Amino acid sequence: MEQAEQTMQPAQRPSPSNLVYIVGAALVLFIFFLGAWWFLGRISRLPEQPQPFVVVLPMWDSPPGRPLTEGFVKKMEELGYKEGIDIVYKRHGFLAPGPETLGVVRGIYESDLTEGIDLIFAAEWSDTKAAQEATKAVGKPVPIVFADITNPIEFGFAETWASPGANLTGVAERRNDVVEKSLELFTGIVPGIKKIGVAAQGFMLPGEPSISYYEALLEQAEKMGLEIVEYTTDVPPGxxxxxxxxRVFDSIQKGEVDAWLHIPGHFFTNQQTLEHQLALRLKIPHMLPAVEHNDETGELVGLFVYGADFVEKGEQAAIFADKILRGGTLASDIPLELPDRYIIVINLKTAEAIGVTIPPEILELADRIIE
Incomplete structure (x- = not known):
């Protein structure tokens, strides 16, 4: 026992250098964890960066589609929506009108709804109809804003003007009022008009805005003692x-009609150019419900335009979108609006070509005169 006790060694104390190392390492770890705790706490208190709104743009390749979209995007930027930061636009391109196009557009909307979007800017009737059907089919009532709809209650896009209901709202027109004013101005520009030619069945799209404009035209023309001469075709688009x-336009002879009126919504995109050429050949006045241009020269077609400016209607629709996206207002609670204004455009170049003198009182009403 005594021998064992004699062989035991006293415990070793840490050297001063080892002690400094241990204390330093502990201090470094303490500072690291303290900094991490502070950093993570600060990050957790930072506001989350808002995700940009996702908005689908129109797809129907009709004359109003492009300027409506132009006005909408322009106004959204003015309202503070920077593309790529505050808002992302889904652009699918413009699809040519045809019997199958409505179904194709509806399918694209359904795919977008599945992926997740915040709003559909559907612009005119065909886009709006496809979007309405898509939201019902998918079961996602994403808000839809339109800019070029006529008689919205009659065609099932709204319950009332004051309370649209459902998930649609936007800028709309009362077609009868527009057509009545158009014919009054038309007959004022060229007194003595009795027979007005139109491209009807086979040219018009099987929906809006063609149908309501056509029906309103027949009704108002009868009241004013005017005859509508209809030209049709059985050849389907393709x-x-x-x-x-x-062929149809070339077959029309001088004396068959006194004037020509363009019905909006047609299969052939550049039909207005052919109508303009027809009017020049027959030397008759040609009226349009919106500003249209020659697809070859870019010049304004027709003698006379009465209607709302498409770019301005697109801008007006953007205000609806802003109320929904940032204002948190339901589409169903935003009353429909008429276009802010209607414009009158007189083309004096065409007037000279067909031998028509525009009365001074009509020129005074014009918002724009093409010399």
């Missing part, structure tokens, strides 16, 4: 359709 449209 190969050879342009040739058929050209």
């Amino acid at each position: 190969p050879g359709y342009r040739e058929e449209v050209t």
Whole structure:
């Protein structure tokens, strides 16, 4: 026992250098964890960066589609929506009108709804109808804002003007009022008009805005003692359709009609150009419900335009979108609005070509005169 006790060694104390190392390492770890705790706490208190709104733009390749979209995007930027930061636009391009186009557009909307979007800017009737059907089919009542709808209650886009209901709202027109004013101005510009030619069945799209404009035209013309001369075709859109449209217009002879009126909403995108050429050949006045241009020269077609400016209507629709996206207002609670204004455009170049003198009182009403 005594021998064992004699062999035991006293415990070793840490050297001063080792002690400094241990204390330093502990201090470094303490500072690290303290800094991490502070950093994570600060990050957790930072506000989350808002995700940009996702908005689908129109797809129907009709004359109003592009300027409506132009006005909408322009106004959204003015309202503070920077593309790529505050808002992302889904652009699918413009699809040519045709019997199958409505179904194609509806399918694209359904796909977008599945992926997740905040709003559909549907612009005119065909886009709006496709969007309405898509939101019902998918079961996601994403808000839809339109800019070029006529008779919205009659066609099932709204319950009332004051309370649209459902998930749609926007800028709309009362077609009868517009057509009545158009015919009054038209007959004021060219007194003595009795027979007005139109491209009707086979040219018009099987929906809006063609149908309501056509029906309102027949009603108002009868009241004013005017005859509507209808030109039709049985050839469906597709190969050879342009040739058929050209054939019909080429067959019209001088004396058959006193004037020509363009019905909005047609299969052949550049029909207004062919109508303009027809009017020049027959030397008759040609009226349009919106500003249209020659697809070859870019010049304004027609003698006279009465209607709302599409770019301005797109801008007006953007205000609806802003109320929904940032204002948190339901589409169903935003009353429908008429266009802010209607414009009158007189083309004096066309007037000279067809031998028509515009009365001074009509020129005074014009918002724009093409010299």
